[in-house]
């Protein structure tokens with residue numbers, strides 16, 4: 001079966017399995033798992049942050065970041081569409097006791113003017129904004145250009161805000177923007193990226209920041225039950241992914257472009273301007289029923305997901321080959 005639902009569905013490659021089998025492990029709660037320590041050092045060096053922390057998921061990394069940057073009763077500024085607001089079970093309210101200040105605009109991400117418009121004066125009636133959340137790539141498959149990110153970060157720091165960057169697909173964004181991840185991260189105070197998405201590791205994300213920030217996040221990770229023991233087997237998979245799978249992400253983007261062209265040629269409405277990374281968003285034709293469409297696709301060995309916010313999504317990844325695209329084409333031609 002060719003699974004187009006998400007880039008989270010990949011299975012470890014043979015090389016990755018060997019790296020896991022051969023990993024030297026210890027007990028990461030005691031801080032003596034050599035494979036986890038090696039991964040954290042490697043990521044700190046790669047991103048330019050002082051330190052890094054291996055966490056079980058992107059959601060955990062984001063939540064630890066908000067917990068570590070904020071205090072109870074403060075406010076966090078973010079665009080309404082960011083993952084932290086939409087898809088993390090509202091956890092910042094519960095875990096950090098902070099108030100999400102949500103921005104809505106036409107572009108779908110924070111700009112300098114949004115920071116200005118949402119500035120709240122120091123007044124006892126208002127929660128104080130202390131942290132800003134940025135996302136790149138966006139969950140809708142687009143990337144935000146470097147100059148917009150730079151302007152927002154500069155102003156946010158002028159206002160004294162901390163910046164957390166959700167870079168679940170950081171490497172996809174860097175490739176799409178033809179830049180390196182350090183430029184993309186810019187002045188962010190912390191950054192999370194996922195090993196378990198396009199990079200193809202089975203589990204894990206990295207949270208990066210200063211030594212003091214990571215020390216605090218490590219404590220909260222333990223509090224949430226995220227202190228793992230022989231985590232080195234998983235860290236080895238992530239480390240392998242970083243060393244072997246970054247360069248191939250551009251193939252996923254190219255295949256996503258081919259799928260975009262294919263859908264357009266079959267008369268589907270496609271968000272062509274959203275196709276920056278490995279995701280394609282489109283609408284079924286008015287006479288097509290979503291569940292029937294998904295069922296029919298199974299006969300062509302395709303696993304497809306249903307719509308979200310009105311749009312269907314197809315995602316390319318490590319396990320999507322040109323053969324998978326041929327199957328998709330045959331399915332579309334059969335309708």
Ligand SMILES: Cc1ncc(COP(=O)(O)O)c(C=O)c1O
Pocket residue numbers: 056057058059060062083084135137138139166168169194196205
């Ligand atoms: C932008 C973004 N942030 C965070 C996450 C959360 O990652 P995880 O599924 O590992 O919790 C996702 C997952 O798709 C995402 O797209």
